[in-house]
Amino acid sequence: MSFDEEWAQLKAAAQEEHSAAGRSSGTRLNQLDGGGGGLITPYGGLCTSPAQKKTAAGVIEDELEPGLTKAGDDADTKSNTAISEFHGWDTALGLKHVLTEWQTQVKALTKRMGGEKEALRGANTLFTGTDLRTGSSFCGIFGTQNNSYGTPAGGGSQPSLPLPLTSSHP
DSSP: OOHHHHHHHHHHHHHHHHHHTTOSSOOOOOOOTTSSOSSOOTTOOOOOOHHHHHHHHHHIIIIIHHHHHHHHHHHHHHHHHHHHHTTTSHHHHHHHHHHHHHHHHHHHHHHHHHHHHHHHHHHHHHHHHHHHHHHHHTGGGGTTSBOTTSSBOGGGOOOOOSSOOOOSOO
16 A cells, blocks of 8 residues: 555545544544553653652762762772872872872762752753643633642633743753
8 A cells, every 4th residue: 555545544534533523623632552641652752750860869869979979088098098108109100190080080970970960850840840831731721610730720821830940951
């Protein structure tokens, strides 16, 4: 079957479904087989878990950052001991260079982990704010009923968002 033939069949089926429902226009929201929800979308779309992001940020803060600081301090102590024992030798100069590079790398990794931690926390804020903004944009189509956010939907007024929609991660 050619693309044109398949496209014609799909258009005819859509027109038939549309006519059978007695509508002049409408929107149909697709969902996963067996209902909506779940963490996997049919097209590999974005799924997010605030709890997992919070846990990951906590692991960075409570385990990785302290472990990195301890490893960095331990290497500094041992390297300084070796440098003093090799005083006057070229080996001491080499160890000083290695220690300087090590300290630079530890600082860079510490900064990167802090950025990742803040990005994880900021993503939760960003996704929650986006969800609230999207939900409130539908307020005007519900008439005077209350929407699921507990705000009146009539008159098209939208509640202000309780948080800024910015990220600290570049």
